Amino acid sequence: MAPILQAINLTKRFGGLTAADSVSLDVNAGEVIGLVGDNGAGKSTFIKMIAGVYRPDDGEIRFNGQPVAFNGPRAVRDLGIETIYQDLALAENLDVGANIFLGREIKSRYLGGLIQTVNRPRMLEESATTLTRLNIKIPSLTQQIRNLSGGQRQAVAIARTIHWNARLVIMDEPTAALGVAQQHEVLTLVRTLSDQGVPVILISHNMQDVFAVSDRIVVMRRGKKVGEREAKKTTPDEIVSLMVGAEAVHEMGVIPRALSGIQESL
Amino acid sequence: MTVDSADRAPAESKAPTAKHRRNRSENLVLVRKVWPWIFLVALLATFSIASQQMNQVTFLSFRSVQGILLYASQILLIGLGETFIIIAAGIDLSAGWVLGFSSVIGAQIMQSLYASGASPVVTIVVGMLGGTLIAVVPGWINGLLVARVKVPAFITTLGMGFLVEGVALIRSGGYPVAQQPPYLGPLGNGSLLYFWPGHGFTFFNLPETATNADFQSIIPLMPNPVFVAIIVAAVCWFILAKTQFGQHLYAIGGNFEASVRAGIPVSRVLIKAYILAAVVAGIAGMVWTARFSSGAYNAGEVTTLNSIAAVVIGGASLFGGEGTIIGTVLGALIIGTIQYGLVLLGVSPFWQYVAVGLVVIFAVVMDQFGRKLGK
Numbered sequence: 143m144a145p146i147l148q149a150i151n152l153t154k155r156f157g158g159l160t161a162a163d164s165v166s167l168d169v170n171a172g173e174v175i176g177l178v179g180d181n182g183a184g185k186s187t188f189i190k191m192i193a194g195v196y197r198p199d200d201g202e203i204r205f206n207g208q209p210v211a212f213n214g215p216r217a218v219r220d221l222g223i224e225t226i227y228q229d230l231a232l233a234e235n236l237d238v239g240a241n242i243f244l245g246r247e248i249k250s251r252y253l254g255g256l257i258q259t260v261n262r263p264r265m266l267e268e269s270a271t272t273l274t275r276l277n278i279k280i281p282s283l284t285q286q287i288r289n290l291s292g293g294q295r296q297a298v299a300i301a302r303t304i305h306w307n308a309r310l311v312i313m314d315e316p317t318a319a320l321g322v323a324q325q326h327e328v329l330t331l332v333r334t335l336s337d338q339g340v341p342v343i344l345i346s347h348n349m350q351d352v353f354a355v356s357d358r359i360v361v362m363r364r365g366k367k368v369g370e371r372e373a374k375k376t377t378p379d380e381i382v383s384l385m386v387g388a389e390a391v392h393e394m395g396v397i398p399r400a401l402s403g404i405q406e407s408l
Numbered sequence: 409m410t411v412d413s414a415d416r417a418p419a420e421s422k423a424p425t426a427k428h429r430r431n432r433s434e435n436l437v438l439v440r441k442v443w444p445w446i447f448l449v450a451l452l453a454t455f456s457i458a459s460q461q462m463n464q465v466t467f468l469s470f471r472s473v474q475g476i477l478l479y480a481s482q483i484l485l486i487g488l489g490e491t492f493i494i495i496a497a498g499i500d501l502s503a504g505w506v507l508g509f510s511s512v513i514g515a516q517i518m519q520s521l522y523a524s525g526a527s528p529v530v531t532i533v534v535g536m537l538g539g540t541l542i543a544v545v546p547g548w549i550n551g552l553l554v555a556r557v558k559v560p561a562f563i564t565t566l567g568m569g570f571l572v573e574g575v576a577l578i579r580s581g582g583y584p585v586a587q588q589p590p591y592l593g594p595l596g597n598g599s600l601l602y603f604w605p606g607h608g609f610t611f612f613n614l615p616e617t618a619t620n621a622d623f624q625s626i627i628p629l630m631p632n633p634v635f636v637a638i639i640v641a642a643v644c645w646f647i648l649a650k651t652q653f654g655q656h657l658y659a660i661g662g663n664f665e666a667s668v669r670a671g672i673p674v675s676r677v678l679i680k681a682y683i684l685a686a687v688v689a690g691i692a693g694m695v696w697t698a699r700f701s702s703g704a705y706n707a708g709e710v711t712t713l714n715s716i717a718a719v720v721i722g723g724a725s726l727f728g729g730e731g732t733i734i735g736t737v738l739g740a741l742i743i744g745t746i747q748y749g750l751v752l753l754g755v756s757p758f759w760q761y762v763a764v765g766l767v768v769i770f771a772v773v774m775d776q777f778g779r780k781l782g783k
Contacts, residue, residue: 215415235662245670
């Protein structure tokens with residue numbers, strides 16, 4: 143089966159700096175890809191080219207076999223590639239239903255469309271259906287987002303992309319600001335998405351998370367893709383040494399001190 | 409250039425349990441929603457007792473309730489437009505001056521039409537429409553500057569206030585624009601209904617069979633300006649609470665960036681909101697013109713800040729995303745009650761400002777208090 147997304151030799155330069163250098167990636171249906179790398183490795187640049195935020199200087203993106211011309215983030219979203227950024231883009235003062243339908247509210251028409259109102263009951267109903275489909279439990283959908291936990295907010299953001307038929311979801315550090323239990327919920331949700339055939343690209347610093355949900359792990363370093371491993375056939379140590387550069391580990395003979403934090407979390 | 413932020417503070421790590429949260433958020437809603445009602449009732453009770461004790465005047469009479477409503481109606485009208493703007497995290501400091509501007513322009517249209525021999529009815533209809541619609545211009549410019557040029561609303565509307573005040577002054581020479589057609593005064597000072605005990609109701613006019621001696625016993629119900637304010641409030645409520653435009657205003661005030669990313673046409677929504685606020689100010693200007701049978705550049709001089717006060721008392725947040733029409737109605741009623749009540753008690757009108765100021769500060773304190781409970 144052909145990959146859903148093919149990124150072929152994507153390159154992005156900012157002045158003299160090559161932030162992403164000929165990076166290629168195939169994403170298949172139902173796959174979770176962990177995209178890892180140190181700060182400045184080029185993960186965000188690479189993702190933003192896929193999301194239509196940056197125009198690649200070189201290379202090609204194919205979605206379902208079709209080349210994707212650069213047309214900005216809206217066009218990419220319309221294709222079904224949804225990116226969930228760290229800030230989630232939820233309106234905290236609105237309820238769950240209103241956020242899932244933000245900007246695309248369901249309307250009731252009266253007097254031949256002369257008067258149109260927002261159909262809140264139906265928005266809540268359809269939100270509930272989507273949430274159920276993803277096994278997300280939120281006590282009350284009429285709650286304002288500000289009263290939800292971080293994990294629940296993340297779930298609402300994910301549910302929103304799914305409701306609008308996302309065919310590929312990119313998540314930028316989805317668990318970074320969450321407590322342990324909520325991290326677990328979000329990871330379960332990532333798994334649910336892929337089980338339903340929606341591939342996920344997960345950007346994360348957290349090795350534990352990456353190994354918990356990924357099928358494949360892609361490592362970037364200094365703008366280049368330096369490794370691609372099946373999660374089952376690799377170890378956190380190998381991934382970390384790819385992240386910092388195998389030579390560095392060899393030279394020092396130990397994991398550098400800067401990475402001891404990651405080491406402890408393994 | 410790639411920035412991967414790993415060094416974010418774990419903002420949610422201290423999240424309390426879900427149950428805890430819900431109780432507190434219920435408190436938040438309760439405190440912020442209920443206190444204006446209690447306050448209004450307490451205010452009415454205080455004034456009733458005080459006026460009975462001090463002046464042997466019954467405060468809660470039919471006439472004084474209508475007096476309060478009349479006092480409140482202009483604040484309410486401006487406050488309605490202001491509610492839309494404040495929910496979208498803006499502010500309109502020009503509203504009161506747009507009121508005066510509309511009043512001058514509308515009155516001048518009527519003055520010249522009537523002088524050139526047009527019938528009073530045509531004159532009044534054309535003048536009122538013209539005076540109301542001219543407000544679209546400052547509203548539209550406000551919206552353009554705020555939404556597209558990204559000038560802060562505070563500065564834009566402050567400047568626009570001076571601008572329309574100046575234009576109204578230049579056009580009127582600073583004098584009231586009088587020589588208005590007949591019917592205008594009766595329209596502005598009449599009532600929707602007249603009740604003549606023993607004879608029944610009539611609409612708009614005093615009963616024709618009544619003589620001067622009967623007028624004392626006829627009770628006017630619902631002064632026309634109040635009626636206009638209620639209609640406009642109902643329309644505004646519908647727009648804000650029920651339409652997509654209203655929903656988008658809340659979204660923009662709640663999270664501007666998210667609204668942009670969700671594909672809400674943010675600029676268009678904001679421009680519409682500023683035009684709407686200005687048109688409502690225009691309507692208020694025409695109501696004023698009818699009440700006083702003249703136009704004046706400073707007709708809404710003190711109304712802007714009073715109406716912003718009303719919106720804040722009604723539970724709107726100046727940071728955007730919060731506020732309701734019902735809240736603004738309550739806020740306007742509270743300010744109207746204070747103003748009317750103090751006059752009735754024979755307190756110097758200068759004290760009104762002190763009282764309104766105290767209530768506004770109290771409202772913000774209650775808001776902060778509610779927020780703390782909700783955290």
